[in-house]
Amino acid sequence: MILTVTLNAALDLTYEVDALVPHRAHRVSTVVEKAGGKGLNVARVLTRLGEKAVATGLLGGRNGSRVAELLDVPAAFATVAGETRRTVVVVDGDATGFWEPGPLVSAGEWDAFVDRYTALLRVARVAVLSGSLPAGLPVDAYAVLVTAAREAGVRVILDTSGPALDAALSAGPDLVKPNAEELAEVAPSADLSTVDGVLAAAAALRERGVGTVLASRGPEGLIALTPDGAFRAVPPHEVSGNPTGAGDACVAAIARAWRHRTPWPGALRDAVAASAAAVASPQAGDLDVRTFQSLRHGVAVTALDPR
Amino acid sequence: MILTVTLNAALDLTYEVDALVPHRAHRVSTVVEKAGGKGLNVARVLTRLGEKAVATGLLGGRNGSRVAELLDVPAAFATVAGETRRTVVVVDGDATGFWEPGPLVSAGEWDAFVDRYTALLRVARVAVLSGSLPAGLPVDAYAVLVTAAREAGVRVILDTSGPALDAALSAGPDLVKPNAEELAEVAPSADLSTVDGVLAAAAALRERGVGTVLASRGPEGLIALTPDGAFRAVPPHEVSGNPTGAGDACVAAIARAWRHRTPWPGALRDAVAASAAAVASPQAGDLDVRTFQSLRHGVAVTALDPR
Numbered sequence: 001m002i003l004t005v006t007l008n009a010a011l012d013l014t015y016e017v018d019a020l021v022p023h024r025a026h027r028v029s030t031v032v033e034k035a036g037g038k039g040l041n042v043a044r045v046l047t048r049l050g051e052k053a054v055a056t057g058l059l060g061g062r063n064g065s066r067v068a069e070l071l072d073v074p075a076a077f078a079t080v081a082g083e084t085r086r087t088v089v090v091v092d093g094d095a096t097g098f099w100e101p102g103p104l105v106s107a108g109e110w111d112a113f114v115d116r117y118t119a120l121l122r123v124a125r126v127a128v129l130s131g132s133l134p135a136g137l138p139v140d141a142y143a144v145l146v147t148a149a150r151e152a153g154v155r156v157i158l159d160t161s162g163p164a165l166d167a168a169l170s171a172g173p174d175l176v177k178p179n180a181e182e183l184a185e186v187a188p189s190a191d192l193s194t195v196d197g198v199l200a201a202a203a204a205l206r207e208r209g210v211g212t213v214l215a216s217r218g219p220e221g222l223i224a225l226t227p228d229g230a231f232r233a234v235p236p237h238e239v240s241g242n243p244t245g246a247g248d249a250c251v252a253a254i255a256r257a258w259r260h261r262t263p264w265p266g267a268l269r270d271a272v273a274a275s276a277a278a279v280a281s282p283q284a285g286d287l288d289v290r291t292f293q294s295l296r297h298g299v300a301v302t303a304l305d306p307r
Numbered sequence: 308m309i310l311t312v313t314l315n316a317a318l319d320l321t322y323e324v325d326a327l328v329p330h331r332a333h334r335v336s337t338v339v340e341k342a343g344g345k346g347l348n349v350a351r352v353l354t355r356l357g358e359k360a361v362a363t364g365l366l367g368g369r370n371g372s373r374v375a376e377l378l379d380v381p382a383a384f385a386t387v388a389g390e391t392r393r394t395v396v397v398v399d400g401d402a403t404g405f406w407e408p409g410p411l412v413s414a415g416e417w418d419a420f421v422d423r424y425t426a427l428l429r430v431a432r433v434a435v436l437s438g439s440l441p442a443g444l445p446v447d448a449y450a451v452l453v454t455a456a457r458e459a460g461v462r463v464i465l466d467t468s469g470p471a472l473d474a475a476l477s478a479g480p481d482l483v484k485p486n487a488e489e490l491a492e493v494a495p496s497a498d499l500s501t502v503d504g505v506l507a508a509a510a511a512l513r514e515r516g517v518g519t520v521l522a523s524r525g526p527e528g529l530i531a532l533t534p535d536g537a538f539r540a541v542p543p544h545e546v547s548g549n550p551t552g553a554g555d556a557c558v559a560a561i562a563r564a565w566r567h568r569t570p571w572p573g574a575l576r577d578a579v580a581a582s583a584a585a586v587a588s589p590q591a592g593d594l595d596v597r598t599f600q601s602l603r604h605g606v607a608v609t610a611l612d613p614r
Contacts (some may be wrong), residue, residue: 015405015407017405020329020403022327022329022399022401022403023327023403024403024404026403026404026405027406028406028407029408031393031408062372062373065369072482082343086320086338088395088405094329094330095330096327096328096329096331096332096333097332097333098322098324098332098333098335098395098397099332099333099334100322100335100338101334101336103339295378306589
C-alpha cells in the first residue's frame, strides 16, 4: 500500500463565469465541488493506475465533512476541530484562484495524527507527503513524518515548498521535488536554465540529507539526481492541457515504481508519462490512462555525467 | 411583528486579498462567513431599531445549516433538499462578487413554504419580500405571496427586479422599489434624470396595480409616488461608505413606519436616514443607529405637484 498525506486538504470549488472583471458582480453558471489537496491527487492517480493507495491527513468542520463525502479514494483521515479550508477557482477560460488559510491545528490534534500516521506506516511500502502545512503545526512537521517513515523502513517522498521543505531536509526524505525558487535559493550562483546548473543545485540539496532530487522542467521533462547517478527524461512530444496536478501525477508514478522496485530509468519514464497524462486529463488532479500508456514507451531517459 | 421573506438566502463569504489580479492565485488573508440575503438585512435593521421582526424563507443543505447557525435575527425558515447558494465577495479595497445559482426548489417544497408563510401572516402587520427567486419557483411566486398577504390584511413591500417583479405587479403590492432599469422599461420615453421623468415612470407602474412606487436616487435621496401624493426626500448631507444594503435599510424603515402608522413624510424621512445610516455602517446589511438618529431630523421632505 502507498500512503499519501494531505495535512491541508481543501474543499475545492470551481466557478465558471463568462469573464472575470475585477470590482464587478458575476453570476456563476456552474459550481463544481471536489475533494482537493495534492496528496488526494497522488492517491487518485495511483488508484487510476491500479495501485493500492490510502489517503490520510486532517479534516475538520462542515467543509471537512463535505470533503469526506466527496472522497473518491480509500481514506483514513483524522478529525480536527478547525474548519478545513475552501479553495475557490474562478474559470473564464483561464483560472483565478483564491486559497483560504485553513484550520488552526492544536498540538493534541497533531500528536493524534502522528499516532494514526505511524500506525498506517506499518502496512505501507511508500509514503508521499504533499502540500502546505495548516496553521498551528510546527514548521518541522514534515521532518517528524519523514523520520517516522524512515524508522518504519518506509520510503518517503516529500513534495512541499518553502520553510516546510527546508525544515525537513535534514530528516532525510528519499525524494524531494523542489520548484525553481527553492533550487535557486539553495544554489544562488547556478544557472538553472542549464542542465549543469540544475544538477549543481540538486547536489547542494543532496548534501543536506536528501536521497533523490527531482527537478521538473515542465514540458521538457525531468532531471533527477539520484544515489545511482543523474538522469534526464524527456517526453516524445508536448501535450496540451491543464498543468495543475502534473507534479502530483509525477510523484505518484515514482511511488508506484518504488513499490515495484523498478530501476531509475523506468521510474523516470513513468513519471514523465504520468505528468503528461495529467496535463492531458480534462480533470485537474486526475490522469488519462490511455495517454499514460501510449506516452511511456516514447520517453527518452539518458544518464548524465555527474559534474 | 414584521415578516421578512428571503427565498434565495446565501452563505456570504467575504475574502480579503491584497490585490485581485485575474488569472493568478491569491492567498486569502481573512475569511468572514455571514448569513446573507436581502430579507435578512431588512430583519437585522428592524431588530437594530427595536422592532420585532421574523425572517422566513428557504434554506437547504450544508450551506443552509451554516446560514441557520449564523442567523442573528428571529427566524422561521423552511427546509429544502437543494443546497443554499454561496456568494463569494473578494475585497481588495473594492469588491468583486461571485453569485452561485442557488438551489432547485420543488413544487412540493414551494407549497409547504406558502403554507408556513400564510401561517406567519396571521401574526404579522407588514410583510417584506426581498431578492431573487431560486430556480424551480414559478416566475409569479411573488404574486402568490403578495396575494396571500393582501388576503390576510397585511401590507406588503416587494423589493425584487426583472421578471419576478414584473409578474407580481398585478397582484397589487403596497410598495415596490424598482431600479433605474425597471423604471426605464416601464416608461421608455421618460427622462429619468429629472423628477418629472421618474414620476411619469412611477405613475405607469401604479397603473399596473402597485400602491406606492419608491425610486432611490442614491445619495440624492428618494422620490415616492404614493396614494396620498408625490414626495421627495433629501438627506442633509452625503454619507460615505458602502452602499450595499442601503436599499434594505430603506425598505425596513418604511415597514417600521407602516407598523406605527407614521404618515408619508415621516416614513420617507426615516427611509432616507436609514439608507444613509446603512452606508455609514462598517458592516454591509447593517445600520449605524447613531447615524440614523442624527440624520433623520435633517432629512428634507417636500410634497411634489403631480403631473
